[in-house]
Amino acid sequence: GENVEQHPSTLSVQEGDSAVIKCTYSDSASNYFPWYKQELGKRPQLIIDIRSNVGEKKDQRIAVTLNKTAKHFSLHITETQPEDSAVYFCAASITGKSTFGDGTTLTVKP
């Protein structure tokens, strides 16, 4: 089955700096790669996603890149703010099933 590895497990940055979280996946059939933000005690919320026919997608301060050959994808957050502090999960999906990484705890220091 699919295996997703996510790094780093914790990330601390100064407000205004950029943050990068990386994930690798094993199943080349995966075709959809969402990123979720989860605050303590809350539900995961989709922040950005990318499909396998696209190499990069950007939404304001958030961008995701996908390298299908290397089977890795990354989340980039620019101009970080304290409210970006949360746990971020990547996932690799084949229709009907998503495999999640173990999460990255991002702390943005004011």
Add this chain to the structure above:
Amino acid sequence: GAGVSQSPRYKVAKRGQDVALRCDPISGHVSLFWYQQALGQGPEFLTYFQNEAQLDKSGLPSDRFFAERPEGSVSTLKIQRTQQEDSAVYLCASSPQREWGDTQYFGPGTRLTVL
């Protein structure tokens, strides 16, 4: 419109009890997913429905776990003879059917504690 809802939000069970967790997906969403999230971990896939058909149950950890969606809308996850290792947050998600690539919308989860 209303998002995915789950009930109860919190459930405490004594070891050996049976529990039933309910999920109300977004109206019209074809696909419904159940995940188990242990503390400090990512969600782990349990099972998937398309309408009333259970297409994948490969993630259910044992035959004590059973899920159904009889009318293709509300779903129930049942755990029989609960064990302490079943303690986790159980998340439900739904998605509209697309040609490929499914955006999943999560419910708030049910936190199950087995004593």
